[in-house]
Amino acid sequence: MQCYEAILTVTKNDLDDLNHVNNVSYVQWVQNIAKNHWLQKASKSILDTYFWVMVSHFIEYKGEALLNDVIKLKTYITKSEGVKSTRIVEIINERTNELLAKSETTWCLIKSETKKPTRITQDIKNLFLK
Known part of the structure; x- marks a missing residue:
């Protein structure tokens, strides 16, 4: 399985009232890396013909x-069958290598x-x- 990675730095806009990353930011990061992975790998023809929605x-x-x-x-894909694909996203502190969150999403083509x-x-x- 092929893995795709990205690096980002937490900004003030990512924080909640407790001054740590808001759950909504984690979900946005999951969506963004999935989209970027797709855009990087797919040809223009495929991009013009298909898109994904989160199920x-x-x-x-x-x-x-x-x-x-x-x-x-x-991020990486663990399963693609029928119309659905399962994607894992691991969110890791780059300095400490601590796994902060792990997401599993199902996408429909x-x-x-x-x-x-x-x-x-x-x-x-x-x-x-x-």
Whole structure:
């Protein structure tokens, strides 16, 4: 399985009233890295033909992130069958290597023309195996 990574730094806008990263920011990071991974791997033809929608989202919080922490986001696909794909995102403190949160999301592939779920092609599966 192919892994995609990104680095970000926690900003004031990411914080909640307790001065640690807000749950909404974690969800946004999960969505952003999934989108960026897709945009990096897919051809223009595939991007013009398909898009993904999130069907379900589970996140387990294991630690806290604070202002100016450098965060590594690591994502990979664990399963792609039928119209759905399962993506894992690990959110890690870059300095300490502590796992702060782990997310499992289920995404559904949609055909742009019909706006209906469509089977994941082998070409799309292959994008995430390389």
